[in-house]
Amino acid sequence: MLGYPNDFISFSKSLSLARQDKNNIFISLVCEAKDSSVPFAVKDNICTLTTPTTCASRILDGYISPYEATVLTKLKKHDCFEVGKTNLDEFAMGTSSETSFYGPSLNPWDPTKVCGGSSGGSAASVAAGIVPFALGSDTGGSVRHPASFCGVFGFRPTWGRVSRYGLISMASSMDVIGIFSKTLNEVRWVFDVIKGFDRNDSTSYDVKENITFGSKKPKKVFVPKLKDLAKIVELYIFEDFEILIKDLAKENIDIQEIECDIFENSLPVYYLICYAEVSSNLSRFDGIRFGPKNNHHADVWRKDSLGEEVRRRILMGCHVLSEGHKEGLYEKAVHLRKHLSSTLNDWSKDGLLLTPTTPSVAFGINSKKDPISMYRQDFFTTAPSLAGVPAINIPWNKYKGLPYGFQVSSGVDMDENLINEALWINNFSKWTR
Numbered sequence: 001m002l003g004y005p006n007d008f009i010s011f012s013k014s015l016s017l018a019r020q021d022k023n024n025i026f027i028s029l030v031c032e033a034k035d036s037s038v039p040f041a042v043k044d045n046i047c048t049l050t051t052p053t054t055c056a057s058r059i060l061d062g063y064i065s066p067y068e069a070t071v072l073t074k075l076k077k078h079d080c081f082e083v084g085k086t087n088l089d090e091f092a093m094g095t096s097s098e099t100s101f102y103g104p105s106l107n108p109w110d111p112t113k114v115c116g117g118s119s120g121g122s123a124a125s126v127a128a129g130i131v132p133f134a135l136g137s138d139t140g141g142s143v144r145h146p147a148s149f150c151g152v153f154g155f156r157p158t159w160g161r162v163s164r165y166g167l168i169s170m171a172s173s174m175d176v177i178g179i180f181s182k183t184l185n186e187v188r189w190v191f192d193v194i195k196g197f198d199r200n201d202s203t204s205y206d207v208k209e210n211i212t213f214g215s216k217k218p219k220k221v222f223v224p225k226l227k228d229l230a231k232i233v234e235l236y237i238f239e240d241f242e243i244l245i246k247d248l249a250k251e252n253i254d255i256q257e258i259e260c261d262i263f264e265n266s267l268p269v270y271y272l273i274c275y276a277e278v279s280s281n282l283s284r285f286d287g288i289r290f291g292p293k294n295n296h297h298a299d300v301w302r303k304d305s306l307g308e309e310v311r312r313r314i315l316m317g318c319h320v321l322s323e324g325h326k327e328g329l330y331e332k333a334v335h336l337r338k339h340l341s342s343t344l345n346d347w348s349k350d351g352l353l354l355t356p357t358t359p360s361v362a363f364g365i366n367s368k369k370d371p372i373s374m375y376r377q378d379f380f381t382t383a384p385s386l387a388g389v390p391a392i393n394i395p396w397n398k399y400k401g402l403p404y405g406f407q408v409s410s411g412v413d414m415d416e417n418l419i420n421e422a423l424w425i426n427n428f429s430k431w432t433r
């Protein structure tokens with residue numbers, strides 16, 4: 001059994017906090033605190049045996065999974081126990097945790113604001129000090145985005161390094177289980193426990209490495225062209241980012257500016273692929289297999305039991321896939337994805353990619369009405385998802401009391417190295433914050 005980082009221990013007795021869930025962070029709670037174990041929270045699209053797994057959807061309200069996710073089995077072997085299932089955007093589709101059937105999670109820093117999404121409840125549970133770490137899922141940014149809005153670390157591992165068995169699929173080619181915590185030490189500890197091959201997930205694998213946890217200075221850092229960035233993010237984020245770049249350059253780190261096109265193009269590519277995979281994955285929610293059996297007409301059923309964003313993606317996915325010829329939208333997106341992946345992986349050979357994580361701090365509940373403005377929140381997070389590479393939100397600063405973070409990403413299987421470089425950047429720039 002791995003030894004725990006010291007920070008874990010003090011949390012096990014403070015679980016009564018979870019009972020005062022004024023912010024709607026949890027969908028269900030599991031049990032009382034156990035003195036000797038490490039509590040953690042689990043996004044409610046990861047299957048547990050003793051509580052319902054709802055994906056924050058009406059169609060799965062009260063659904064009990066017949067099996068448990070591999071990540072949970074592994075954590076339990078290391079004396080960790082789950083305290084509850086956290087709120088999310090319905091089926092993890094969203095960027096604010098507002099599309100939940102159970103209502104939005106409120107940001108612990110300001111309850112009039114969203115937590116980000118889709119793993120908003122998990123990010124909030126760590127930010128509020130209820131648990132030392134939480135699990136989320138990240139398809140196009142759902143760990144990194146809420147981590148930025150809640151001011152905690154959020155780590156998306158390389159696709160395949162952590163078993164997805166028991167994670168309810170959204171877009172399988174990008175879905176990963178990720179980690180929230182207030183320290184990178186804890187992130188690494190949890191990653192070491194949950195990573196590795198699992199015979200229940202044929203896409204999972206082991207990586208032989210012996211990189212120990214410790215700060216490592218990056219040699220080269222790729223950043224978006226500052227003049228482009230100024231048009232994309234709010235001024236306070238831009239100014240902070242500029243300071244960081246200058247500080248890194250003073251440390252003799254090679255700074256390379258890149259065009260913002262890569263992010264601008266990633267957004268439509270991500271959404272096209274996501275729609276296509278969602279429409280296929282969610283075909284099992286046909287009104288027959290899951291949910292109360294009181295209406296046999298699938299179309300009517302779906303309207304009653306699936307929210308607007310989920311239905312939008314299923315329909316868009318059917319459209320995208322039904323084109324079915326070489327020049328179709330889906331085929332174009334897959335082609336662009338390959339190009340994008342090789343670019344990101346090439347950069348990672350001698351450097352890491354550094355960007356803001358979110359274009360702004362947390363916005364007001366109900367303030368974003370149209371899907372496109374919500375999708376643009378994912379501006380910086382979708383490229384690493386498409387490439388399948390690891391990425392981390394480093395909580396950076398606050399604006400008017402609300403946190404925001406910066407994202408670092410690297411190449412396939414460079415997870416341990418990325419955590420070490422993120423630690424260096426986090427520690428190095430502490431004084432500017």
Ligand code: GLN
Nearest residue numbers: 092094138139140141142
């Ligand atoms: N916000 C993105 C979306 O709505 C990402 C969601 C996710 O990573 N699960 O698709």
